[in-house]
Amino acid sequence: MEVSGPEDDPFLSQLHQVQCPVCQQMMPAAHINSHLDRCLLLHPAGHAGHAEPAAGSHRAGERAKGPSPPGAKRRRLSESSALKQPATPTAAESSEGEGEEADDGGETESRESYDAPPTPSGARLIPDFPVARAGSPARKGSGKRPAAAAAAGSASPRSWDEAEAQEELEEAGGDGDADADGEDDPGHWDADAADAAFGTGGGSRAHPRALAAEEIRQMLEGKPLADKMRPDTLQDYIGQSRAVGQETLLRSLLETNEIPSLILWGPPGCGKTTLAHIIANNSKKHSIRFVTLSATNAKTNDVRDVIKQAQNEKSFFKRKTILFIDEIHRFNKSQQDTFLPHVECGTLTLIGATTENPSFQVNAALLSRCRVIVLEKLPVEAMVTILMRAINSLGIHILDSSRPTDPLSHSSNSSSEPSVLMEDKAVDTLAYLSDGDARTGLNGLQLAVLARLSSRKMFCKKSGQTYSPSRVLITENDVKEGLQRSHILYDRAGEEHYNCISALHKAMRGSDQNASLYWLARMLEGGEDPLYVARRLVRFASEDIGLADPSALTQAVAAYQGCHFIGMPECEVLLAQCVVYFARAPKSIEVYSAYSNVKACLRSHQGPLPPVPLHLRNAPTRLLKDLGYGKGYKYNPMYSEPVEQEYLPEELRGVDFFKQRRC
Numbered sequence: 001m002e003v004s005g006p007e008d009d010p011f012l013s014q015l016h017q018v019q020c021p022v023c024q025q026m027m028p029a030a031h032i033n034s035h036l037d038r039c040l041l042l043h044p045a046g047h048a049g050h051a052e053p054a055a056g057s058h059r060a061g062e063r064a065k066g067p068s069p070p071g072a073k074r075r076r077l078s079e080s081s082a083l084k085q086p087a088t089p090t091a092a093e094s095s096e097g098e099g100e101e102a103d104d105g106g107e108t109e110s111r112e113s114y115d116a117p118p119t120p121s122g123a124r125l126i127p128d129f130p131v132a133r134a135g136s137p138a139r140k141g142s143g144k145r146p147a148a149a150a151a152a153g154s155a156s157p158r159s160w161d162e163a164e165a166q167e168e169l170e171e172a173g174g175d176g177d178a179d180a181d182g183e184d185d186p187g188h189w190d191a192d193a194a195d196a197a198f199g200t201g202g203g204s205r206a207h208p209r210a211l212a213a214e215e216i217r218q219m220l221e222g223k224p225l226a227d228k229m230r231p232d233t234l235q236d237y238i239g240q241s242r243a244v245g246q247e248t249l250l251r252s253l254l255e256t257n258e259i260p261s262l263i264l265w266g267p268p269g270c271g272k273t274t275l276a277h278i279i280a281n282n283s284k285k286h287s288i289r290f291v292t293l294s295a296t297n298a299k300t301n302d303v304r305d306v307i308k309q310a311q312n313e314k315s316f317f318k319r320k321t322i323l324f325i326d327e328i329h330r331f332n333k334s335q336q337d338t339f340l341p342h343v344e345c346g347t348l349t350l351i352g353a354t355t356e357n358p359s360f361q362v363n364a365a366l367l368s369r370c371r372v373i374v375l376e377k378l379p380v381e382a383m384v385t386i387l388m389r390a391i392n393s394l395g396i397h398i399l400d401s402s403r404p405t406d407p408l409s410h411s412s413n414s415s416s417e418p419s420v421l422m423e424d425k426a427v428d429t430l431a432y433l434s435d436g437d438a439r440t441g442l443n444g445l446q447l448a449v450l451a452r453l454s455s456r457k458m459f460c461k462k463s464g465q466t467y468s469p470s471r472v473l474i475t476e477n478d479v480k481e482g483l484q485r486s487h488i489l490y491d492r493a494g495e496e497h498y499n500c501i502s503a504l505h506k507a508m509r510g511s512d513q514n515a516s517l518y519w520l521a522r523m524l525e526g527g528e529d530p531l532y533v534a535r536r537l538v539r540f541a542s543e544d545i546g547l548a549d550p551s552a553l554t555q556a557v558a559a560y561q562g563c564h565f566i567g568m569p570e571c572e573v574l575l576a577q578c579v580v581y582f583a584r585a586p587k588s589i590e591v592y593s594a595y596s597n598v599k600a601c602l603r604s605h606q607g608p609l610p611p612v613p614l615h616l617r618n619a620p621t622r623l624l625k626d627l628g629y630g631k632g633y634k635y636n637p638m639y640s641e642p643v644e645q646e647y648l649p650e651e652l653r654g655v656d657f658f659k660q661r662r663c
């Protein structure tokens, strides 16, 4: 559970808060003097607004050197970790704030929009990318963005204006150092570092610090690129104009900080968590607590804790709490019920994100108290814009296929040329193949670049030329490979979902308990709904085990109910137990096949179906008795010996569905 808000002593820190007149940051009154000394030194006139951690805390750069969130965590966890932002400036001082970025004073600096221009069909998709000069998308509070974008947009690495590059460099510290504040942070992703360094090296051959392949490789290692590139402001939030476009109600509500309870519904990677992250950033400016839970690992007690804290905050400090629950559909109905009264009475504003239809997955009562925001798959143009933003931040140049000569081949000063280039069609292909999922696109890009940089195969297939080892060309094939590798992650909504459940079914049928457990874990770890797996087990109990072990059905139904009661992650072991039981159980498809035969018989029947024999009909009235209903029926319990009696319609007499396929 991640909670951002007043931590160590909420009472004191709230009561004695003052605002720094230079960087606007809130902090305990006791810290203001020492903070001001530092702040004035760091932010002379004109730099106000660039926030600095309060006195007593580490400087931003120092904090950033601390261990960054583990990138090896599974995807959902790493996504939720992206919301570990201090909700208020005071939170930056708390221990939980450590390791997080500095406050986002840099956001106040000018930042050009990344909205992609409409692309005519069939035209190249890479937009003439606006040069973003300030405000890093990857890091709040950062200073400069490179004009690498310009090079990409104009498709010529040489179109970059030298003077502009030098100016950018000087603004960024003048020495090619990563941070305008002079904070060096080699081990941490720093878009500024990339920007400042590449901005000067990318187009301006005069500058000695074009990003070397090795530098890019280091920047790409660790945290997923999608996390690093998560936008902090609505301005950088691409697409989704129906939901948060300029004229929408939601946008005006967000701008006035009137956040209603929301359910964000959309396919994976379309920006649900990102929108919540933007709301979180915004709320911290208004002293609203923003708490994040992921339904994949939060327990009911975590929810209760959040509610209790929200009640305290409301009654003692009149402070609102926004609770963001990622994958809310994975909470069972009773867990969802826990929020209901608190959303109702305004203790909590709930923001839930779900990939599943909320009509089925979210309690009707809760749903009726939330505004459902439908986010769509990102269109290809938006994907290109998002990818280009990352490509520019990394200092990768785009190679224009329409140019008659390869810029790599006629470099006069090879040492200062950009060292990593990417085919323009590789970007288009990546945007198309990502299927509206920005995470897939960005992580595919990361894998493609990393793979290419690690293998150091530096030749251009088109020209057949090889280049110096310091140059790398990322091709369309590289991104295709990168995408394939990133798809190893389980795709809950797509083909992988069906492939894995089929593999599980077959492994249990083949009595392979190891493989059965493997496929189960692969689905659950990938974010599969445990109730979906449980429903399939109920079916398997009858289809494949049947009367060979009739208690299998009881086991499956119990597992289903157990999953429903306790939800993930606790229910995974219930499913594991059931899966192993089924893999070990004797199998019989006798009933399943016989029933299939009956169905086939009915479907292939020509003409009207045979009537129910009169002796089998019930005769509750005299009239029916007179018509012969029930006549001649032998009531079995009255006979001690076996009863000779027909139960099938006359024309089916002698048919044995257990032996033959068709009647």
Ligand SMILES: Nc1ncnc2c1ncn2[C@@H]1O[C@H](COP(=O)(O)OP(=O)(O)OP(=O)(O)O)[C@@H](O)[C@H]1O
Binding pocket: 079, 225, 226, 227, 228, 229, 230, 231, 236, 237, 238, 239, 240, 266, 267, 268, 269, 270, 271, 272, 273, 274, 275, 353, 354, 355, 386, 437, 438, 439, 442
């Ligand atoms: N609209 C957008 N504009 C810019 N970047 C985006 C946008 N949507 C997604 N991204 C990028 O894609 C990454 C993944 O997006 P996000 O985590 O918001 O997806 P999601 O819809 O919550 O997915 P899931 O349901 O799988 O958790 C983000 O970190 C961000 O870098």
